[in-house]
Amino acid sequence: xxxxxxxxxxxxxxxxxxxxxxxxxxxxxxxxxxxxxxxxxxxxxxxxxxxxxxxxxxxxxxxxxxxxxxxxxxxxxxxxxxxxxxxxxxxxxxxxxxxxxxxxxxxxxxxxxxxxxxxxxxxxxxxxxxxxxxxxxxxxxxxxxxxxxxxxxxxxxxxxxxxxxxxxxxxxxxxxxxxxxxxxxxxxxxxxxxxxxxxxxxxxxxxxxxxxxxxxxxxxxxxxxxxxxxxxxxxxxxxxxxxxxxxxxxxxxxxxxxxxxxxxxxxxxxxxxxxxxxxxxxxxxxxxxxxxxxxxxxxxxxxxxxxxxxxxxxxxxxxxxxxxxxxxxxxxxxxxxxxxxxxxxxxxxxxxxxxxxxxxxxxxxxxxxxxxxxxxxxxxxxxxxxxxxxxxxxxxxxxxxxxxxxxxxxxxxxxxxxxxxxxxxxxxxxxxxxxxxxxxxxxxxxxxxx
Numbered sequence: 131x132x133x134x135x136x137x138x139x140x141x142x143x144x145x146x147x148x149x150x151x152x153x154x155x156x157x158x159x160x161x162x163x164x165x166x167x168x169x170x171x172x173x174x175x176x177x178x179x180x181x182x183x184x185x186x187x188x189x190x191x192x193x194x195x196x197x198x199x200x201x202x203x204x205x206x207x208x209x210x211x212x213x214x215x216x217x218x219x220x221x222x223x224x225x226x227x228x229x230x231x232x233x234x235x236x237x238x239x240x241x242x243x244x245x246x247x248x249x250x251x252x253x254x255x256x257x258x259x260x261x262x263x264x265x266x267x268x269x270x271x272x273x274x275x276x277x278x279x280x281x282x283x284x285x286x287x288x289x290x291x292x293x294x295x296x297x298x299x300x301x302x303x304x305x306x307x308x309x310x311x312x313x314x315x316x317x318x319x320x321x322x323x324x325x326x327x328x329x330x331x332x333x334x335x336x337x338x339x340x341x342x343x344x345x346x347x348x349x350x351x352x353x354x355x356x357x358x359x360x361x362x363x364x365x366x367x368x369x370x371x372x373x374x375x376x377x378x379x380x381x382x383x384x385x386x387x388x389x390x391x392x393x394x395x396x397x398x399x400x401x402x403x404x405x406x407x408x409x410x411x412x413x414x415x416x417x418x419x420x421x422x423x424x425x426x427x428x429x430x431x432x433x434x435x436x437x438x439x440x441x442x443x444x445x446x447x448x449x450x451x452x453x454x455x456x457x458x459x460x461x462x463x464x465x466x467x468x469x470x471x472x473x474x475x476x477x478x479x480x481x482x483x484x485x486x487x488x489x490x491x492x493x494x495x496x497x498x499x500x501x502x503x504x505x506x507x508x509x510x511x512x513x514x515x516x517x518x519x520x521x522x523x524x525x526x527x528x529x530x531x532x533x534x535x536x537x538x539x540x541x542x543x544x545x546x547x548x549x550x551x552x553x554x555x556x557x558x559x560x561x562x563x564x565x566x567x568x569x570x571x572x573x574x575x576x577x578x579x580x
Contacts, residue, residue: 131322133206134159136200136232138169140176140296140409140475141251141289142213147181148300150188152325158196159203169196173376177474177501180297204239204246209322211287212236212262213251222416224255233262237269237280237477245281245313251289253414254353256421259284259309259347283315288354292409294472301326307343309350316344316369355421358414359432364399365406366438370391372402372579373445382579383561402578403560404533405442407469407478443480446531446559449486452526453555458492461552463527465520466534467499467511474501480559481533482511489513498523524550535560 131154135146138160150156160166165175172189174182188194197203204210214228229252236248250262263284267277286309291299306327320327320342329337345353372382382402389503390397406412415432422429454460469479476482481497488495496515517523520539524530524547532539540563548554548571556568558577568575 131155131318132206132208133157133322134203134209135211135213136160136203136236137214137252138165138175138196139213139215139229140293141291142211143169143174143176143185144178144291144296144300145251145289146194146214147185147188147209148297149322150191150194151184154193154322155206156188156194157203157206158194159198159200160196161198161200162189163198165200166196177472178296179294179472184297194525201239204236205241207246208244209247209318210236211249211251216252216254216413218413218416222420224253224259224413224417226254228252228256229254229258229262230265233265234269234272237266237271237275237498238273240266240270240275240280240282242275242279242281245314245316247285248282249285249287249319250351251287253288254286254351254418255417256348256351256355259286280358283310283312284347285310285312285315285319286350287319288350290354290357293475294470297517303340305341305343307345307350307353308348309345309353311346338497339524355414355418358411359418359435361399362406362411362415362439363431363435364497365401366435366442368400368402369405369442369445369578370438373442375579380506382578385540385579399560402580403442403535404446404480404484404578405439407443407479407480408475412478414560418579443483444487445578446484446533446557447491449557450529450531453557453574453576454553459490459494460528461496461526462488463517463530464497464514465523465530465532465539466536467497467502468534471534471536476502479534483488484531484533485511485514496523496527499534500538520547521550524548526550526552528553529555531557532559532562535562539563539572544568544573550574 133149133154133156135142136159138158146156146158168175174185212229212232216224216226216233219225264470270277270280288307306323308316310316327340329339368386376381386400388402389395419429419432463479467481469475483514485495496517498517498520520542556573556575561577561580565575
């Protein structure tokens with residue numbers, strides 16, 4: 131099938147690359163000329179394991195191209211994905227101006243002799259399906275076209291990708307959600323995803339068919355928000371439990387294992403630590419709270435989850451103060467900066483708030499991250515010295531803090547690092563390191579509820 135993906139951010143690029151890999155002819159559109167040139171040269175603008183290789187393979191096969199020409203993309207695609215950003219505004223509501231611009235642009239170039247399926251892949255407020263349809267028709271009229279003769283339907287197809295494992299999540303997703311009231315549009319979307327639904331591209335030994343959930347537009351949009359809000363709340367819950375464990379002498383790792391074996395609860399997203407961040411959970415929870423307020427409902431559980439998460443990002447600060455007392459004049463080394471491993475995403479990362487607070491209290495802050503390099507700081511990081519190795523990070527530190535659970539941090543030579551430290555204190559903000567091993571090396575180990 132012929133596909134157009136408009137927007138080559140995280141979701142758009144992964145979607146375009148994966149759809150081309152399973153056999154479709156995909157044109158990816160972006161209005162950033164420098165970014166398009168980079169992708170045309172075969173280089174990915176984002177860090178995601180496996181993405182660059184898959185992208186180059188699809189380009190070599192001729193199934194994947196990049197351009198700034200929206201008109202060409204609209205004419206090419208039987209199915210057009212809107213995959214632009216919807217960042218949170220200060221009020222908590224989603225900023226949909228990029229979705230609006232794309233929808234209007236589609237309308238301006240929409241042909242009258244071909245049926246199109248317009249897919250909302252961006253996370254958009256509930257009710258946006260009908261709104262996007264209205265904007266597309268406005269675009270048709272603004273170009274002097276007849277809105278009564280264009281043929282298209284809008285489908286909501288939310289994504290459930292995790293940064294750092296997006297390729298695997300695409301080919302092994304738990305479900306594909308399709309929201310529309312039009313049978314023809316649903317049939318085309320099923321044809322698009324048929325290679326995935328059968329499990330052909332699964333990396334599991336025995337391919338498992340992927341369920342397709344058919345809903346109305348509003349329900350599909352709500353599924354995305356409800357899923358992320360539930361997972362965020364689950365993380366806030368286990369962090370709340372961890373904080374109680376710290377006070378009563380229980381071990382949150384054992385507690386999480388004990389409750390996670392309950393099939394009604396499950397073990398995923400029960401890892402206590404520094405809370406949630408990134409590009410999805412914060413804005414999606416805020417957007418759902420805002421939507422509830424718009425319709426006269428006060429979502430107390432979600433607001434509590436947000437408050438717990440805000441506090442949790444600074445739990446490390448409390449532990450440092452308990453151990454070192456005064457932080458003024460102390461040197462603190464952070465292991466990891468990104469909000470999670472296997473990504474270069476710094477959006478709403480706990481490290482940012484932690485750095486700011488440590489600076490405010492007069493500490494010197496150093497950090498090492500496998501992706502964020504001393505010469506590649508592009509996320510507005512200030513008040514931190516970026517080191518190029520864990521050894522340089524450890525030099526003269528009064529404490530090390532594990533912020534991001536990069537796999538390579540488990541294999542560090544902590545014995546060698548210990549000799550460089552001014553004080554053998556480690557705060558494990560993800561309960562990720564080997565407590566017994568570190569204790570044997572003479573470290574004072576402090577976890578989160580562990």
